[in-house]
Amino acid sequence: MPKQQRGEATVEQVLDAALRIYTSSGEAGLTLGTITSASGVSSGSIYHHFGSLDGVVAALALRSLDQLLRELAPALMQAADARSGIRAVVLAYLDFVRDRPDAARLIHSVTADRLGMANARRIRDSQEARLTPIARWIHAHQESGELAVLSAPLIESLALGPVVAVVRRWLTVGDVDLEEAARELPDHIWRSVSA
Incomplete structure (x- = not known):
């Protein structure tokens, strides 16, 4: 070898x-x-x-994040319109968490947050190949009049912020029903990003 x-x-x-x-x-x-x-x-x-040991944890969190993005990007790209794209991303995120709670717990851990904050630009750059099509998708649906004309980072934050909050609560406190989140979140998030 x-x-x-x-x-x-x-x-x-x-x-x-x-x-x-x-x-x-x-x-x-x-x-x-x-x-x-x-x-x-x-x-x-x-x-x-x-x-270092932090390097192992950072690489593990990055690998888990990469696995998550490998599921989110295709879900978004296969959607027929912006609303179904938002729904697909929310559901793909929740499915990932349900199917891989340990990877999700790591991605959302305090250590991963600390390392992510310290290396945010490098991490974003390493995921550029996965993130560029998402940014293009956002821009195309803004051009079509479906999505609000906000920066791509704001659209991403409005779309994923509530999902991340629900996931963190499910992983830590456990008082959130992921099925309810799957039913309710897509429409509420859609209202926040639609044109």
Whole structure:
């Protein structure tokens, strides 16, 4: 196996082990020792690929975010109109959370927030290929008169902000019904972004 492929396999091995540990023990369980033990990868190799324990967590959160965006973008692009696109994105987000609660918990964790705030521009740049079609979709539906003429970041915030708030509450307090959210959120969000 070529060196680059071995390196990629090592990264995935470490991230898979880290997610298993995070799932069973939470953030407190993620230590260099537990990751080396669970992954079979040396601490030197982990430092080589990730730089630090925070680097492992950041890479794991970024991988989970990438998985989420891989589901949101196609849901949006396949929609016939802006309203059905908003509905599709909300439902795809909620489905992701329901199907992968551990990845969702990591994406919405305090640590991921801290790392995200510190590296926001770099993270956004790394997701540019996934985000550009979304920005184009927004612009096209603004041009057609369906979406409010607001900046793409504001449209994204209005569309996803309520979903993120509901998800965080479901993951932490547990007093939100995701089925109710799936029924109610799309229409309420649509009213906030429609022209």
